[in-house]
Amino acid sequence: MALQHSVKVAGIPAPPRGRRRSLIARPLPLPSRRARRDDRLILSALIAADLAVLVLACVLAIAIRRHLTFLGVSQSLPDSLVVSSVVIAAVWMVALLAFGATNPRVIASGAEIYRGVLMGTLGAVGFVGAVLFLADIPLSRPYFVVLFLLGPLLLLLVRVLARRFVNLARTRGRLRSQVLVVGSTGHVRGIVRTLGREVWLGYDVVGAVAPISDERRSEDAGVPILGDESQMLDLVREVRPDVVLFTAGSSASAEEFRRVAWELEELEVGVIVVPGVSEISGDRIRMRPVAGLPLVHMDLPRSRKALKKGKRIFDVVASAALLLLLAPVFATIALCVRFGDGGKVIFRQERVGRGGEPIEFLKFRSMVVDAEARRIELEKLERDRGNDVLFKMADDPRITRVGRVLRRYSLDELPQLWNVLRGDMSLVGPRPALPQEVSGYDVDAHRRLAVRPGITGLWQVSGRSDLSWDDTVRLDLFYVDNWSFMQDLLILVRTVRAVMASRGAY
The missing domain is CATH 3.40.50.1980 (Nitrogenase molybdenum iron protein domain)
Structure with missing residues (x-):
């Protein structure tokens, strides 16, 4: 597919061969330089924070080394260790700059900023190790190991905090x-x-x-x-x-x-x-300039990769382990639901699984016993948040007192671990839909059924019921087309934060 990204400007002649002259005939007022100033501010802050944590890592490494000396575990502390720390910190800082670990343009999103830290650290380790070996310079091995274990962790922590700060500042109208x-x-x-x-x-x-x-x-x-x-x-x-x-x-x-x-x-x-x-993830795109043409190579969608055995093995092992570890929690919730109104503990419902196949969906019951019968009446009311397909009410009168607590922290979803274990669902995937919801799908939304539905997914960690239907489909399609095992792990980590915040949980 050939894409043209150019703008036609009338009256601009081609520059003469040889030395290029300025195309501007007169001095022009410069546009705002806020972006450059903001980039310099972020860059300066990152460098200052990096230097601070590198000094901290060196101090901690020296302190641990002295503690080992005090305990008689290793030899006496070399006098040149402080000087060596200064040199190593300087080399490390140069490596971070060289590998783009302080690039303000990638601080807001993506893994480049973290990759720069890891590559810069590896470069510093390799350079320092080679110099120590070739010059036969003695350096405490415990100090070296501790320094290059603590340093990367502190540097990554700086990036996490910097990303949060920059994104929050931009959300509030700054930078x-x-x-x-x-x-x-x-x-x-x-x-x-x-x-x-x-x-x-x-x-x-x-x-x-x-x-x-x-x-x-x-x-x-x-x-x-x-x-x-x-x-x-x-x-x-x-x-x-x-x-x-x-x-x-x-x-x-x-x-x-x-x-x-x-x-x-x-x-x-x-x-x-x-x-x-x-809606294409960065790891599916490769830029290859050929003969002056910036060719963009794109991998095919990854819905089939999301069905590989590796993902299934992870689901089985993780769901089985969680079922065993959470057995006391299951028993406590079951008693609370049972004694709450005397009804059934488990709510069973038909949902649509991969390829449109029906599955029996399990949840701890969080609504009154006749919730399904009362749904028809409530569906006549205006749907929340502009979601025209998913039926969600922020103040659903059918939810019980115990159910509100379960829903706030998503504890009602725990029985779906059994769905995962038996193969109906996955830990991560699109939301399992009701048959009447699927009947309202358009062609794009049907793509959600290409993989197993999940207990959690991009929908759940990005706002849940607060999202519109278009945003729900967009997030699920992005997951299906750009699946990766690392993305699954990140979603699971983000799920813990989303559950604790309980935003959009109703």
Whole structure:
């Protein structure tokens, strides 16, 4: 699939061969430099925090080494250990910078920032170890081991805290960048919707530039259409955005886009290019520049990989272990439900599993005995949160007193571990749907049935019942198409936090 991400600007001649001259005929006012200033602030804060934790790691390593000396476990403490610590910390800091562990552009999302810490640490270990060996420099082995065990943990902790701080600041209106989007109306609308939903990314779309040939220019793009491609540079000077974001739908050639990039360089405006694909995880994409063409190679969707034996073995082992460990909790909940109103402990319901096959879904009963009979009456009321397919009420009158506690902390879901053990469900996957819900699915939503439904998933850790139906489908489709074992582990970890926060649990 060939994608063009260029903007046609009328009146810009090709630069002459030889020494390139400036394309700007007169001095121009520079756009806002907030983004550069914010990047420098984040970079300075990360470097300062890294230096602080490296010093702390060295101090702790020396203290532990002295403690071992005091206990007579090892030899006396070398006098040069402090000097060695300074050199190692400096080498380590340089390695972190070289491997991008302090890159402010990747602090908000993705694993690059953590990968940079690990690669920088490995580089520092290799360099220090090689110098010690080649120069025959004695260094305490306990100190070396402790330092390079504590250091990475502290550095990763800094990234976790920095990511939380940056995302929170952006959510509250700080560290944000103004964006001018260039592309067709349809693609602009999609970008505006995504950036508006993911506030933590820190992008505020101030307007759009659409091609003259776009037949849908009159449609609502979510932001004002400020002009066409021939006016783009004038609009940049007027609007003064921090970033110009090029999406699909432009009508110019690669050469014209390159000339526009030269102009934006002179204006000191950042450039982002968004391909015409979305909801693709980073590990499915490979960028390979060939003959000057930035070819994007994309792996096929991974729904079949989510059915591999490795995931099933993990489900069986984990569910069996949890059933044994939580047996006292099961007994306590069963007694509370039974003595609450005298009804049945386990609620059994038909749900739709993988491939549309029916499964018997198990839960601790959290509603009154005649809950299903009363549902028809309640469905006539307005659905919560704009979810037109899933029936959820924040103040459902059918929930019992015990049931409210169970639902708040998702304890009613525990019997589904038996569903996982017998193969009806997985620990992680899309929400198991009711037959009447599946009957309302469109073509895209049916894709959710390509894998086993799960006890938890992206839906549960991203807002649960507070999400709209469109967001629910989007998250589940992202999981199905981009499955990975590491993503499953991360979702399980995030589930613990989501359960404790109990947001959207009703």
